[in-house]
Amino acid sequence: MAKIIQFSANPAPEKFGPQRARTKKGEEGVKPNQLNLFTGGKIVKLNHLSPFEEALLTDDHDDKRSARLLYQKAIEAGDSVADAYCNLGILESQEGNNSKAIDCFTMCLKHQPRHYEAHYNLANLFAEAGNYALAKLHYEISIEIEPSFSNCYYNLGLTLALNKQYKEAIEVLTKYRELTPTEDHKQTDDLIFKLSGLL
Incomplete structure (x- = not known):
């Protein structure tokens, strides 16, 4: 007789939401994978802000309508085009315009194929639509x-679990645990435990 293990965690595991592009890629003085000691601070030029x-x-001030227009203005001005398309895609997805969001994310990737936030956000859209193969691909690229x-890693783990790839899901969720502080592990540990019972 088979043992039935309930898969739904209580509360259900939440995936992480969209990742907004915050800075221009390739800024001088900013090294990839280097800890920024001034997180949360913003340098504001005294003369003028760029369109992006x-x-x-x-x-950031939740004026989505104006932000949409300003991102489009940044794209037209050639200012952080990939980042502007990515953030415009997030605004479209938040309003349920998934086809427009996908278009924005792919335009972002056209300008910068290695834009990890665009791949991540595309993966989230595909996962929500139940297209786990495309979600998995874009999470892996990200x-x-x-x-x-x-x-x-967390969202990829959920996607793999939903696609009944339990062993791979456990491996990815374990990697997520390695990258996060201990206080964030309870829900992940519960999920790994439940997935282990399905192997």
């Missing part, structure tokens, strides 16, 4: 580009 910086600041981005 203005859009990001507006978006991890390949930015292996220290822990949220991607």
Whole structure:
């Protein structure tokens, strides 16, 4: 007789939401994978914000309508085009315009194929639509580009679990545990335990 193990965690595991592009890629003085000692601070030029910086600041203040217009202005001005498309895609997905969101993320990737936030956000959209194969592909690409981005491991683990790839899900969730502080492990440990029972 088979033993039945309930898969639904209580509460259900939550996936991490969209990842907004915050800075221009390739800025001088910013080294990839280096700890930023000034996290949370923002350097504001005394003379003028670029169109992308203005859009990001507006978006941070939850003025989505104005942010959308300013991201489009940044794209037209050639200012952080990939990042602007990525953040515009997030705004579209938050309003349920998934086809427009996918278009924005793919335009981002057209301008910068290794834009890990766009791959991650595309993966989230595909996972929500139940297309686990495409979600898995984009999560894996995002991890390949930015292996220290822990949220991607967690969401990939959930996607693998939903696709009944339990062993792979456990491996990815274990990697997530390695990248996160101990206080974030309870829900992940519960999920790994339940998945282990399904092997």
